Amino acid sequence: MSTQRELPPSRRIAETLRRAIADGTYQEGDKLPSERVLAATYNSARNTAREAINILATEGLVDVRHGSGAYVRRQVRMIRLGAERYSERTRRETGLSPFRAEALKQGKTVRVDVPDISRVIPPAIVAERLAVDPESKSVVQRVNHYYADDVPVQIGITYIPWEIAEGSVLASEAKTGTGSIYARFAELGHQITRVREEIAARMPRPEEAQILRTPPGVPVLDVVHTGIDQHGKPFEVTNFIMRSDLTGLDYSMAVED
Amino acid sequence: MSTQRELPPSRRIAETLRRAIADGTYQEGDKLPSERVLAATYNSARNTAREAINILATEGLVDVRHGSGAYVRRQVRMIRLGAERYSERTRRETGLSPFRAEALKQGKTVRVDVPDISRVIPPAIVAERLAVDPESKSVVQRVNHYYADDVPVQIGITYIPWEIAEGSVLASEAKTGTGSIYARFAELGHQITRVREEIAARMPRPEEAQILRTPPGVPVLDVVHTGIDQHGKPFEVTNFIMRSDLTGLDYSMAVED
DNA sequence: GCCACTTACTGGCTTAAGCCAGTTGGTTAA
DNA sequence: TTAACCAACTGGCTTAAGCCAGTAAGTGGC
Numbered sequence: 001m002s003t004q005r006e007l008p009p010s011r012r013i014a015e016t017l018r019r020a021i022a023d024g025t026y027q028e029g030d031k032l033p034s035e036r037v038l039a040a041t042y043n044s045a046r047n048t049a050r051e052a053i054n055i056l057a058t059e060g061l062v063d064v065r066h067g068s069g070a071y072v073r074r075q076v077r078m079i080r081l082g083a084e085r086y087s088e089r090t091r092r093e094t095g096l097s098p099f100r101a102e103a104l105k106q107g108k109t110v111r112v113d114v115p116d117i118s119r120v121i122p123p124a125i126v127a128e129r130l131a132v133d134p135e136s137k138s139v140v141q142r143v144n145h146y147y148a149d150d151v152p153v154q155i156g157i158t159y160i161p162w163e164i165a166e167g168s169v170l171a172s173e174a175k176t177g178t179g180s181i182y183a184r185f186a187e188l189g190h191q192i193t194r195v196r197e198e199i200a201a202r203m204p205r206p207e208e209a210q211i212l213r214t215p216p217g218v219p220v221l222d223v224v225h226t227g228i229d230q231h232g233k234p235f236e237v238t239n240f241i242m243r244s245d246l247t248g249l250d251y252s253m254a255v256e257d
Numbered sequence: 258m259s260t261q262r263e264l265p266p267s268r269r270i271a272e273t274l275r276r277a278i279a280d281g282t283y284q285e286g287d288k289l290p291s292e293r294v295l296a297a298t299y300n301s302a303r304n305t306a307r308e309a310i311n312i313l314a315t316e317g318l319v320d321v322r323h324g325s326g327a328y329v330r331r332q333v334r335m336i337r338l339g340a341e342r343y344s345e346r347t348r349r350e351t352g353l354s355p356f357r358a359e360a361l362k363q364g365k366t367v368r369v370d371v372p373d374i375s376r377v378i379p380p381a382i383v384a385e386r387l388a389v390d391p392e393s394k395s396v397v398q399r400v401n402h403y404y405a406d407d408v409p410v411q412i413g414i415t416y417i418p419w420e421i422a423e424g425s426v427l428a429s430e431a432k433t434g435t436g437s438i439y440a441r442f443a444e445l446g447h448q449i450t451r452v453r454e455e456i457a458a459r460m461p462r463p464e465e466a467q468i469l470r471t472p473p474g475v476p477v478l479d480v481v482h483t484g485i486d487q488h489g490k491p492f493e494v495t496n497f498i499m500r501s502d503l504t505g506l507d508y509s510m511a512v513e514d
Numbered sequence: 515g516c517c518a519c520t521t522a523c524t525g526g527c528t529t530a531a532g533c534c535a536g537t538t539g540g541t542t543a544a
Numbered sequence: 545t546t547a548a549c550c551a552a553c554t555g556g557c558t559t560a561a562g563c564c565a566g567t568a569a570g571t572g573g574c
Contacts (some may be wrong), residue, residue, distance in 0.1 A: 265528080266528075
């Protein structure tokens with residue numbers, strides 16, 4: 001079936017190392033031979049060995065640490081997201097976000113940092129969806145960082161029109177750090193339903209990769225929600241950037257062999 | 258704020274080219290200077306210029322064609338997926354899948370190939386969810402390739418227990434190529450509701466990249482649905498692998514500057 | 515016992531040169 | 545006119561050598 005054409009040296013070394021990792025020759029956390037040693041072993045230039053390791057790093061199989069070595073990455077699959085459809089109902093019944101509900105179900109501790117709450121000029125989509133002025137500082141932005149068992153898993157940015165926020169809706173929750181912003185909305189008489197949801201896969205921006213500690217080559221999920229209140233008026237837009245290697249989806253799913 | 262440390266040459270060249278693309282010096286479809294020319298222009302080795310182009314290719318900004326050159330990639334944003342929540346209701350009302358509904362709304366033509374229908378050993382998750390034997394060929398697999406205006410956008414794999422399929426449910430639709438498999442289920446008296454949904458972002462496998470024509474560095478969305486019938490019994494598992502650059506999500510969303 | 519320093523490793527990135535392979539367009543022979 | 549060919553490009557990938565920067569462990573002085 002497959003033509004099995006001769007692999008170029010860098011790919012061949014990468015393939016060999018991949019197998020060695022798969023069959024347990026190198027376990028999670030183990031250090032791979034150094035570039036110079038690999039080059040000598042496979043009778044090739046250091047560049048070539050380096051390229052091989054680069055391929056594995058891009059696949060997220062190994063972590064490369066400058067000055068130290070390349071280590072087999074731990075395959076963390078902690079949070080299983082999106083396990084239930086109709087999460088609006090779930091949210092209303094439990095008062096928990098899908099993330100929080102799932103994390104708690106799995107016995108993970110949850111922590112939410114709120115590194116920034118500020119009045120900003122809205123990104124184009126946000127302005128459009130909330131029907132606010134795209135030129136002035138017409139929205140309040142609240143940034144959340146979510147951790148499960150102290151592992152960063154998700155960044156959330158919630159945008160609310162300034163008139164609605166009145167400087168308090170988002171800020172009032174800041175100190176508690178519970179991040180249960182929907183509960184706060186309810187207290188203030190806003191019953192929010194998420195009516196629109198878009199999702200994409202993309203590579204993280206450098207800042208995001210730093211916060212989420214994603215290895216090179218590992219993409220993130222980028223989800224945008226729009227929430228309307230009980231009068232059908234757009235109330236908030238939330239953008240989540242999630243680590244994709246923590247969602248628990250079994251990648252072998254689509255493998256046919 | 259940003260330290261702005263001196264960029265190494267390869268990054269510097271990449272950055273320069275990135276800007277040139279952003280400001281329209283190089284338009285969509287334009288050919289970038291060859292590696293050798295770039296190297297001469299920036300007084301560096303060909304390897305360095307090559308690395309710069311590689312960076313842009315990994316970011317999906319350019320397509321590199323062996324023997325021809327590097328071309329500025331067309332930024333296609335055709336299908337906006339997941340525009341509506343509660344797609345179960347939409348499905349029941351319109352009889353269309355979200356993909357099909359959205360594509361039609363945007364005036365795109367839709368084509369579905371069915372390259373494979375076969376009886377297979379189920380992947381682990383499928384066996385678990387459908388409660389079938391994970392060791393024998395207990396499921397029928399139907400592979401769909403979806404095209405919008407002849408651009409490949411999605412791969413779908415539907416799994417149904419062999420006893421239910423009886424060799425006919427999936428096969429009967431094969432020739433028509435409409436891919437409206439839910440309609441066929443309904444005809445046969447199975448009213449299916451999707452109760453579970455998991456999603457991940459990941460890099461495509463080589464075969465997938467080939468089918469979907471994704472450039473290097475562009476991830477795919479990997480979605481798994483489980484459908485139950487009117488008696489609450491798991492009936493089918495569907496796995497979609499989708500191009501993420503066609504979902505229409507504006508990446509500028511989370512950019513703060 | 516502790517801390518600072520040294521040293522021998524590690525990866526990061528570059529230059530320079532070369533051969534191979536795919537593409538393209540012009541030229542030549544039928 | 546057409547088809548085959550060929551030469552001059554293009555990128556793909558490698559070797560070899562070198563310098564820089566980060567890491568970690570050992571060694572010394574205190």
